[in-house]
Amino acid sequence: MKYKDYYATLGVEKKASAENIKKAYRKLARKYHPDVSKEKDAKEKFQEVSEAYETLKDPEKRAAYDQLGSYQTGQDFRPPPDWEQQFSRGDYQFEDIDLADLFAGLGQGGGGRAFRGGRARRDMPFPGEDYEVTAPITLEQAYNGTTLELNLQVPEYDNEGRLRRVPHTFQARIPKGVTNGERLRLPGKGGKGMNGGRNGDLYLNITIAPHRLFRVSGRNLYLDLPLAPWEAVLGTTVEIPTLGATIRLKIRPGTQAGQQLRIAKRGLPKPGEEGDLFAIVQIVVPPTVTEKERERYTELAKVSNFNPRAHFGQETRSETGAH
Amino acid sequence: MKLELTEAVWLDNRGALTLVELAECSGLTEAELRDLVDLGALEPLDPDAAEWNFESRCLVAARAARRLRHDFELDTHGLALVLSLLDRVEALESELQRLQARLPRMLGR
Numbered sequence: 001m002k003y004k005d006y007y008a009t010l011g012v013e014k015k016a017s018a019e020n021i022k023k024a025y026r027k028l029a030r031k032y033h034p035d036v037s038k039e040k041d042a043k044e045k046f047q048e049v050s051e052a053y054e055t056l057k058d059p060e061k062r063a064a065y066d067q068l069g070s071y072q073t074g075q076d077f078r079p080p081p082d083w084e085q086q087f088s089r090g091d092y093q094f095e096d097i098d099l100a101d102l103f104a105g106l107g108q109g110g111g112g113r114a115f116r117g118g119r120a121r122r123d124m125p126f127p128g129e130d131y132e133v134t135a136p137i138t139l140e141q142a143y144n145g146t147t148l149e150l151n152l153q154v155p156e157y158d159n160e161g162r163l164r165r166v167p168h169t170f171q172a173r174i175p176k177g178v179t180n181g182e183r184l185r186l187p188g189k190g191g192k193g194m195n196g197g198r199n200g201d202l203y204l205n206i207t208i209a210p211h212r213l214f215r216v217s218g219r220n221l222y223l224d225l226p227l228a229p230w231e232a233v234l235g236t237t238v239e240i241p242t243l244g245a246t247i248r249l250k251i252r253p254g255t256q257a258g259q260q261l262r263i264a265k266r267g268l269p270k271p272g273e274e275g276d277l278f279a280i281v282q283i284v285v286p287p288t289v290t291e292k293e294r295e296r297y298t299e300l301a302k303v304s305n306f307n308p309r310a311h312f313g314q315e316t317r318s319e320t321g322a323h
Numbered sequence: 324m325k326l327e328l329t330e331a332v333w334l335d336n337r338g339a340l341t342l343v344e345l346a347e348c349s350g351l352t353e354a355e356l357r358d359l360v361d362l363g364a365l366e367p368l369d370p371d372a373a374e375w376n377f378e379s380r381c382l383v384a385a386r387a388a389r390r391l392r393h394d395f396e397l398d399t400h401g402l403a404l405v406l407s408l409l410d411r412v413e414a415l416e417s418e419l420q421r422l423q424a425r426l427p428r429m430l431g432r
Binding site: 215 | 326327328329330331332333334335347348350379380382383386387390391394395405409413417420421423424425427428
Protein backbone atom coordinates (compact mmCIF):
# COMPACT_ATOMS: atom_id res chain seq x y z
CA MET A 1 0.00 0.00 0.00
CA LYS A 2 1.20 3.53 -0.79
CA TYR A 3 1.52 6.00 2.05
CA LYS A 4 -0.09 9.45 1.88
CA ASP A 5 0.88 12.23 4.26
CA TYR A 6 -2.51 13.64 5.23
CA TYR A 7 -0.99 16.28 7.49
CA ALA A 8 1.18 17.63 4.68
CA THR A 9 -1.86 17.65 2.35
CA LEU A 10 -3.70 19.95 4.74
CA GLY A 11 -0.52 21.88 5.55
CA VAL A 12 -0.78 21.31 9.32
CA GLU A 13 1.56 19.84 11.93
CA LYS A 14 1.11 16.34 13.29
CA LYS A 15 0.15 17.80 16.64
CA ALA A 16 -2.42 20.19 15.14
CA SER A 17 -5.66 20.61 17.10
CA ALA A 18 -8.96 19.44 15.63
CA GLU A 19 -9.92 23.13 15.30
CA ASN A 20 -6.80 23.92 13.25
CA ILE A 21 -7.34 20.89 11.04
CA LYS A 22 -10.87 22.07 10.33
CA LYS A 23 -9.65 25.60 9.59
CA ALA A 24 -6.98 24.34 7.21
CA TYR A 25 -9.53 22.12 5.46
CA ARG A 26 -12.05 24.94 5.04
CA LYS A 27 -9.45 27.25 3.57
CA LEU A 28 -8.33 24.63 1.05
CA ALA A 29 -11.94 23.62 0.28
CA ARG A 30 -12.77 27.23 -0.64
CA LYS A 31 -9.74 27.29 -2.90
CA TYR A 32 -10.15 23.92 -4.61
CA HIS A 33 -13.77 22.78 -4.37
CA PRO A 34 -14.66 21.90 -7.97
CA ASP A 35 -18.08 23.56 -7.69
CA VAL A 36 -16.62 26.95 -6.75
CA SER A 37 -12.99 26.85 -7.94
CA LYS A 38 -11.44 27.84 -11.23
CA GLU A 39 -8.02 26.49 -10.22
CA LYS A 40 -6.32 24.09 -12.55
CA ASP A 41 -6.69 20.46 -11.36
CA ALA A 42 -9.17 21.66 -8.71
CA LYS A 43 -10.98 18.33 -8.72
CA GLU A 44 -7.86 16.24 -8.06
CA LYS A 45 -6.56 18.65 -5.43
CA PHE A 46 -9.89 18.80 -3.62
CA GLN A 47 -10.09 15.02 -3.65
CA GLU A 48 -6.74 14.82 -1.84
CA VAL A 49 -7.75 17.50 0.64
CA SER A 50 -11.13 15.89 1.26
CA GLU A 51 -9.60 12.44 1.70
CA ALA A 52 -7.12 13.79 4.25
CA TYR A 53 -9.85 15.62 6.16
CA GLU A 54 -12.24 12.65 6.22
CA THR A 55 -9.59 10.72 8.13
CA LEU A 56 -8.11 13.45 10.33
CA LYS A 57 -11.43 14.96 11.45
CA ASP A 58 -12.51 11.69 13.03
CA PRO A 59 -10.58 11.02 16.29
CA GLU A 60 -10.77 7.24 15.85
CA LYS A 61 -9.52 7.33 12.26
CA ARG A 62 -6.87 9.89 13.11
CA ALA A 63 -5.53 7.64 15.90
CA ALA A 64 -5.47 4.67 13.52
CA TYR A 65 -3.71 6.75 10.88
CA ASP A 66 -1.08 8.00 13.37
CA GLN A 67 -0.37 4.38 14.36
CA LEU A 68 0.61 3.55 10.80
CA GLY A 69 3.87 5.42 11.33
CA SER A 70 5.52 8.07 9.22
CA TYR A 71 6.62 7.60 5.63
CA GLN A 72 7.12 9.66 2.53
CA THR A 73 4.05 10.17 0.35
CA GLY A 74 4.00 7.44 -2.28
CA GLN A 75 6.32 5.17 -0.27
CA ASP A 76 5.26 1.51 -0.07
CA PHE A 77 4.45 0.35 3.43
CA ARG A 78 2.56 -2.24 5.46
CA PRO A 79 0.63 -1.36 8.60
CA PRO A 80 2.29 -2.58 11.86
CA PRO A 81 1.43 -6.23 12.73
CA ASP A 82 -1.15 -5.51 15.43
CA TRP A 83 -2.76 -2.63 13.51
CA GLU A 84 -5.41 -4.74 11.86
CA GLN A 85 -6.63 -6.32 15.11
CA GLN A 86 -6.66 -2.99 16.85
CA PHE A 87 -8.49 -0.86 14.33
CA SER A 88 -9.90 -2.75 11.45
CA ARG A 89 -13.04 -4.82 11.40
CA GLY A 90 -12.47 -5.55 7.76
CA ASP A 91 -10.36 -8.19 6.14
CA TYR A 92 -8.10 -6.42 3.71
CA GLN A 93 -5.63 -7.33 1.05
CA PHE A 94 -3.27 -4.48 1.82
CA GLU A 95 -1.41 -4.58 -1.48
CA ASP A 96 -4.45 -3.94 -3.62
CA ILE A 97 -6.18 -1.12 -1.91
CA ASP A 98 -5.93 2.58 -1.61
CA LEU A 99 -5.34 4.23 1.75
CA ALA A 100 -8.59 6.16 1.28
CA ASP A 101 -10.63 2.96 0.88
CA LEU A 102 -9.00 1.55 4.00
CA PHE A 103 -9.97 4.52 6.15
CA ALA A 104 -13.38 4.81 4.56
CA GLY A 105 -13.94 1.28 5.86
CA LEU A 106 -13.13 2.24 9.45
CA GLY A 107 -15.60 3.37 12.08
CA GLN A 108 -19.16 4.55 11.63
CA GLY A 109 -18.60 8.24 11.18
CA GLY A 110 -17.23 8.43 7.63
CA GLY A 111 -19.10 10.57 5.15
CA GLY A 112 -19.42 10.80 1.42
CA ARG A 113 -18.07 7.44 0.41
CA ALA A 114 -20.16 4.41 -0.23
CA PHE A 115 -17.72 1.99 1.29
CA ARG A 116 -17.69 3.29 4.81
CA GLY A 117 -19.40 0.18 6.16
CA GLY A 118 -16.69 -2.44 5.94
CA ARG A 119 -17.50 -5.85 7.33
CA ALA A 120 -19.42 -4.50 10.31
CA ARG A 121 -22.26 -3.33 8.10
CA ARG A 122 -22.14 -5.88 5.35
CA ASP A 123 -25.73 -6.93 5.74
CA MET A 124 -27.13 -3.43 5.23
CA PRO A 125 -28.20 -2.32 1.74
CA PHE A 126 -25.90 0.42 0.56
CA PRO A 127 -26.10 2.37 -2.69
CA GLY A 128 -23.06 2.40 -4.96
CA GLU A 129 -21.03 5.56 -5.30
CA ASP A 130 -21.77 8.12 -8.03
CA TYR A 131 -18.91 9.22 -10.25
CA GLU A 132 -18.49 12.36 -12.27
CA VAL A 133 -15.97 12.58 -15.08
CA THR A 134 -15.12 15.16 -17.72
CA ALA A 135 -15.75 13.94 -21.25
CA PRO A 136 -13.68 15.94 -23.77
CA ILE A 137 -15.04 15.63 -27.29
CA THR A 138 -14.44 17.36 -30.60
CA LEU A 139 -16.94 19.73 -32.18
CA GLU A 140 -17.48 17.20 -34.97
CA GLN A 141 -18.35 14.53 -32.36
CA ALA A 142 -20.80 16.93 -30.72
CA TYR A 143 -22.40 17.62 -34.11
CA ASN A 144 -22.69 14.01 -35.24
CA GLY A 145 -23.11 12.27 -31.89
CA THR A 146 -20.48 9.75 -30.87
CA THR A 147 -19.61 6.70 -28.83
CA LEU A 148 -17.03 7.12 -26.08
CA GLU A 149 -15.06 4.37 -24.43
CA LEU A 150 -14.86 4.96 -20.69
CA ASN A 151 -12.52 3.40 -18.15
CA LEU A 152 -13.26 3.62 -14.44
CA GLN A 153 -11.53 2.18 -11.39
CA VAL A 154 -14.34 1.17 -9.07
CA PRO A 155 -13.80 -0.13 -5.50
CA GLU A 156 -15.67 -3.39 -5.06
CA TYR A 157 -15.86 -6.26 -2.59
CA ASP A 158 -14.88 -9.63 -4.03
CA ASN A 159 -16.47 -12.99 -3.08
CA GLU A 160 -14.34 -13.23 0.05
CA GLY A 161 -15.45 -9.80 1.17
CA ARG A 162 -12.16 -8.12 0.38
CA LEU A 163 -12.08 -4.63 -0.95
CA ARG A 164 -10.24 -4.02 -4.20
CA ARG A 165 -10.24 -1.65 -7.17
CA VAL A 166 -11.75 -3.19 -10.28
CA PRO A 167 -11.38 -1.67 -13.74
CA HIS A 168 -14.65 -1.11 -15.60
CA THR A 169 -14.63 -0.47 -19.32
CA PHE A 170 -17.74 0.26 -21.33
CA GLN A 171 -19.08 2.44 -24.10
CA ALA A 172 -21.40 5.39 -23.79
CA ARG A 173 -23.48 6.77 -26.64
CA ILE A 174 -23.43 10.56 -26.68
CA PRO A 175 -26.46 12.01 -28.48
CA LYS A 176 -25.86 14.56 -31.23
CA GLY A 177 -26.11 18.24 -30.36
CA VAL A 178 -24.50 18.29 -26.90
CA THR A 179 -22.55 21.39 -26.02
CA ASN A 180 -20.02 22.73 -23.52
CA GLY A 181 -20.89 22.34 -19.85
CA GLU A 182 -23.84 20.02 -20.40
CA ARG A 183 -24.23 16.98 -18.16
CA LEU A 184 -25.23 13.53 -19.21
CA ARG A 185 -26.12 10.68 -16.92
CA LEU A 186 -25.38 6.99 -17.29
CA PRO A 187 -27.77 5.32 -14.89
CA GLY A 188 -26.28 2.44 -12.92
CA LYS A 189 -22.76 2.85 -14.33
CA GLY A 190 -21.18 4.10 -11.09
CA GLY A 191 -20.07 1.95 -8.15
CA LYS A 192 -21.86 -1.34 -7.42
CA GLY A 193 -24.54 -1.18 -4.74
CA MET A 194 -24.17 -3.65 -1.86
CA ASN A 195 -26.74 -6.00 -0.33
CA GLY A 196 -29.46 -4.91 -2.72
CA GLY A 197 -28.58 -1.21 -2.66
CA ARG A 198 -28.93 0.47 -6.04
CA ASN A 199 -25.90 0.95 -8.26
CA GLY A 200 -24.39 4.43 -8.43
CA ASP A 201 -24.61 6.58 -11.53
CA LEU A 202 -21.94 8.00 -13.77
CA TYR A 203 -22.18 11.65 -14.76
CA LEU A 204 -20.40 13.05 -17.79
CA ASN A 205 -19.44 16.69 -17.99
CA ILE A 206 -19.12 17.59 -21.68
CA THR A 207 -16.30 19.86 -22.84
CA ILE A 208 -15.74 20.62 -26.51
CA ALA A 209 -12.16 21.11 -27.66
CA PRO A 210 -11.44 24.43 -29.42
CA HIS A 211 -12.04 24.19 -33.17
CA ARG A 212 -9.88 25.55 -35.97
CA LEU A 213 -12.76 27.50 -37.55
CA PHE A 214 -15.83 27.58 -35.33
CA ARG A 215 -16.32 29.10 -31.88
CA VAL A 216 -19.07 27.62 -29.73
CA SER A 217 -21.61 29.51 -27.67
CA GLY A 218 -24.37 27.30 -26.37
CA ARG A 219 -25.65 25.62 -29.51
CA ASN A 220 -24.68 28.51 -31.79
CA LEU A 221 -21.47 28.56 -33.79
CA TYR A 222 -19.46 31.60 -34.85
CA LEU A 223 -17.24 31.76 -37.90
CA ASP A 224 -15.01 34.60 -39.08
CA LEU A 225 -15.83 35.51 -42.68
CA PRO A 226 -12.99 37.53 -44.22
CA LEU A 227 -13.89 39.57 -47.31
CA ALA A 228 -11.65 41.58 -49.61
CA PRO A 229 -12.61 45.31 -49.70
CA TRP A 230 -13.98 45.03 -53.24
CA GLU A 231 -16.05 41.93 -52.33
CA ALA A 232 -17.68 43.88 -49.51
CA VAL A 233 -18.29 46.89 -51.78
CA LEU A 234 -19.54 45.07 -54.85
CA GLY A 235 -21.17 42.05 -53.23
CA THR A 236 -20.35 38.44 -54.11
CA THR A 237 -21.22 34.84 -53.38
CA VAL A 238 -18.93 32.88 -51.04
CA GLU A 239 -18.68 29.27 -49.96
CA ILE A 240 -19.13 28.82 -46.21
CA PRO A 241 -17.88 25.70 -44.44
CA THR A 242 -20.33 24.21 -41.92
CA LEU A 243 -20.10 21.05 -39.83
CA GLY A 244 -22.36 19.47 -42.46
CA ALA A 245 -22.16 20.32 -46.17
CA THR A 246 -20.53 23.48 -47.49
CA ILE A 247 -23.13 26.11 -48.34
CA ARG A 248 -23.17 29.14 -50.66
CA LEU A 249 -23.92 32.49 -49.14
CA LYS A 250 -24.83 35.68 -50.99
CA ILE A 251 -23.00 38.78 -49.77
CA ARG A 252 -24.90 42.01 -50.46
CA PRO A 253 -23.14 45.04 -51.93
CA GLY A 254 -22.06 47.42 -49.16
CA THR A 255 -21.58 44.76 -46.48
CA GLN A 256 -19.80 46.18 -43.42
CA ALA A 257 -17.12 44.70 -41.18
CA GLY A 258 -18.59 43.25 -37.97
CA GLN A 259 -21.93 42.37 -39.54
CA GLN A 260 -23.26 39.01 -38.40
CA LEU A 261 -24.80 36.92 -41.11
CA ARG A 262 -27.11 34.34 -39.57
CA ILE A 263 -27.36 30.97 -41.24
CA ALA A 264 -30.31 29.26 -39.56
CA LYS A 265 -30.02 25.76 -38.09
CA ARG A 266 -26.41 25.15 -39.03
CA GLY A 267 -25.21 25.09 -35.41
CA LEU A 268 -25.31 22.16 -33.01
CA PRO A 269 -28.36 20.07 -33.91
CA LYS A 270 -30.19 19.25 -30.67
CA PRO A 271 -33.66 18.16 -31.81
CA GLY A 272 -36.12 21.00 -31.20
CA GLU A 273 -33.32 23.40 -30.24
CA GLU A 274 -31.11 23.60 -33.32
CA GLY A 275 -28.41 26.21 -33.01
CA ASP A 276 -27.55 28.71 -35.76
CA LEU A 277 -24.30 29.52 -37.50
CA PHE A 278 -23.19 33.15 -37.51
CA ALA A 279 -20.66 34.35 -40.06
CA ILE A 280 -18.95 37.52 -38.80
CA VAL A 281 -17.77 39.76 -41.63
CA GLN A 282 -14.23 41.02 -41.55
CA ILE A 283 -12.77 43.28 -44.21
CA VAL A 284 -9.16 42.29 -44.76
CA VAL A 285 -6.60 43.99 -46.96
CA PRO A 286 -3.83 42.33 -48.95
CA PRO A 287 -0.59 42.50 -46.93
CA THR A 288 1.38 43.47 -50.06
CA VAL A 289 0.22 44.92 -53.37
CA THR A 290 1.74 44.92 -56.81
CA GLU A 291 2.68 48.17 -58.52
CA LYS A 292 -0.38 47.87 -60.75
CA GLU A 293 -2.69 47.39 -57.79
CA ARG A 294 -1.11 50.33 -56.01
CA GLU A 295 -1.86 52.52 -59.05
CA ARG A 296 -5.51 51.49 -58.97
CA TYR A 297 -5.78 52.20 -55.25
CA THR A 298 -4.23 55.62 -55.74
CA GLU A 299 -6.71 56.30 -58.51
CA LEU A 300 -9.55 55.15 -56.26
CA ALA A 301 -8.34 57.40 -53.45
CA LYS A 302 -8.49 60.35 -55.87
CA VAL A 303 -11.98 59.71 -57.26
CA SER A 304 -13.68 58.65 -54.01
CA ASN A 305 -15.15 61.27 -51.70
CA PHE A 306 -15.95 58.68 -48.99
CA ASN A 307 -14.84 59.86 -45.53
CA PRO A 308 -15.04 56.96 -43.02
CA ARG A 309 -14.28 59.38 -40.14
CA ALA A 310 -16.86 62.05 -40.88
CA HIS A 311 -18.42 61.54 -37.43
CA PHE A 312 -15.14 62.55 -35.69
CA GLY A 313 -16.03 66.16 -36.46
CA GLN A 314 -14.21 69.31 -37.52
CA GLU A 315 -11.80 69.75 -34.56
CA THR A 316 -10.17 66.40 -34.95
CA ARG A 317 -9.55 66.94 -38.61
CA SER A 318 -7.83 70.33 -38.12
CA GLU A 319 -5.62 68.96 -35.29
CA THR A 320 -4.47 66.06 -37.47
CA GLY A 321 -3.69 68.56 -40.19
CA ALA A 322 -1.40 70.55 -37.88
CA HIS A 323 1.05 67.66 -37.51
CA MET B 324 -14.26 -8.23 -26.73
CA LYS B 325 -17.53 -6.47 -27.37
CA LEU B 326 -18.10 -3.67 -24.91
CA GLU B 327 -21.42 -2.95 -23.35
CA LEU B 328 -23.06 0.16 -24.81
CA THR B 329 -25.01 2.50 -22.55
CA GLU B 330 -27.19 5.38 -23.73
CA ALA B 331 -26.17 8.62 -22.03
CA VAL B 332 -29.23 10.52 -20.81
CA TRP B 333 -29.31 14.27 -21.32
CA LEU B 334 -29.90 16.26 -18.14
CA ASP B 335 -31.98 19.07 -19.60
CA ASN B 336 -35.54 20.33 -19.65
CA ARG B 337 -36.95 16.92 -20.47
CA GLY B 338 -37.48 13.78 -18.44
CA ALA B 339 -39.39 14.63 -15.28
CA LEU B 340 -38.06 13.30 -11.98
CA THR B 341 -40.27 12.84 -8.93
CA LEU B 342 -39.22 14.19 -5.54
CA VAL B 343 -38.39 10.64 -4.43
CA GLU B 344 -36.21 10.02 -7.49
CA LEU B 345 -34.48 13.37 -7.10
CA ALA B 346 -33.73 12.55 -3.44
CA GLU B 347 -32.42 9.10 -4.32
CA CYS B 348 -30.15 10.31 -7.12
CA SER B 349 -28.85 13.46 -5.42
CA GLY B 350 -28.28 12.09 -1.91
CA LEU B 351 -30.33 14.90 -0.34
CA THR B 352 -33.34 14.04 1.79
CA GLU B 353 -36.86 14.89 0.63
CA ALA B 354 -37.11 17.41 3.48
CA GLU B 355 -33.92 19.15 2.33
CA LEU B 356 -35.23 19.27 -1.24
CA ARG B 357 -38.52 20.79 -0.02
CA ASP B 358 -36.51 23.43 1.86
CA LEU B 359 -34.52 24.23 -1.29
CA VAL B 360 -37.77 24.58 -3.24
CA ASP B 361 -39.19 26.89 -0.52
CA LEU B 362 -36.03 29.00 -0.69
CA GLY B 363 -36.26 29.20 -4.48
CA ALA B 364 -33.06 27.25 -5.19
CA LEU B 365 -34.94 24.48 -6.99
CA GLU B 366 -38.08 24.80 -9.03
CA PRO B 367 -40.61 22.03 -9.65
CA LEU B 368 -42.35 22.00 -13.05
CA ASP B 369 -45.68 22.81 -11.39
CA PRO B 370 -45.24 24.06 -7.80
CA ASP B 371 -49.00 23.70 -7.17
CA ALA B 372 -49.17 20.06 -8.16
CA ALA B 373 -49.82 17.50 -5.43
CA GLU B 374 -46.78 15.49 -6.53
CA TRP B 375 -43.80 17.56 -7.58
CA ASN B 376 -41.94 16.80 -10.79
CA PHE B 377 -38.58 18.27 -11.74
CA GLU B 378 -36.75 18.76 -15.02
CA SER B 379 -33.86 16.35 -15.22
CA ARG B 380 -31.42 19.33 -15.16
CA CYS B 381 -32.47 19.88 -11.50
CA LEU B 382 -30.41 16.80 -10.74
CA VAL B 383 -27.24 18.75 -11.56
CA ALA B 384 -28.17 21.48 -9.05
CA ALA B 385 -29.34 19.00 -6.42
CA ARG B 386 -26.11 17.01 -6.67
CA ALA B 387 -24.04 20.17 -6.39
CA ALA B 388 -26.15 21.06 -3.33
CA ARG B 389 -25.38 17.70 -1.74
CA ARG B 390 -21.65 18.13 -2.32
CA LEU B 391 -21.61 21.71 -1.06
CA ARG B 392 -23.64 20.87 2.04
CA HIS B 393 -21.29 18.05 2.95
CA ASP B 394 -17.98 19.61 1.95
CA PHE B 395 -18.61 23.07 3.45
CA GLU B 396 -20.91 21.97 6.29
CA LEU B 397 -23.60 24.43 5.16
CA ASP B 398 -27.15 24.80 6.44
CA THR B 399 -30.04 25.05 3.99
CA HIS B 400 -30.05 28.87 3.92
CA GLY B 401 -26.33 29.03 3.19
CA LEU B 402 -26.81 26.33 0.60
CA ALA B 403 -29.61 28.21 -1.17
CA LEU B 404 -27.44 31.34 -1.24
CA VAL B 405 -24.44 29.49 -2.70
CA LEU B 406 -26.66 27.83 -5.31
CA SER B 407 -28.16 31.13 -6.43
CA LEU B 408 -24.67 32.69 -6.66
CA LEU B 409 -23.44 29.70 -8.66
CA ASP B 410 -26.42 30.19 -11.00
CA ARG B 411 -25.41 33.79 -11.54
CA VAL B 412 -21.78 32.84 -12.13
CA GLU B 413 -22.94 30.32 -14.72
CA ALA B 414 -25.20 32.87 -16.45
CA LEU B 415 -22.35 35.41 -16.54
CA GLU B 416 -19.92 32.83 -17.85
CA SER B 417 -22.20 31.81 -20.69
CA GLU B 418 -22.74 35.49 -21.56
CA LEU B 419 -18.97 35.96 -21.53
CA GLN B 420 -18.57 32.90 -23.72
CA ARG B 421 -21.16 34.29 -26.16
CA LEU B 422 -19.33 37.62 -26.36
CA GLN B 423 -15.96 35.94 -26.80
CA ALA B 424 -17.36 33.74 -29.55
CA ARG B 425 -18.45 36.90 -31.40
CA LEU B 426 -15.01 38.50 -31.25
CA PRO B 427 -13.19 38.04 -34.53
CA ARG B 428 -10.17 35.85 -33.94
CA MET B 429 -8.03 37.53 -36.58
CA LEU B 430 -8.05 40.90 -34.81
CA GLY B 431 -5.88 39.36 -32.10
CA ARG B 432 -3.06 38.58 -34.47
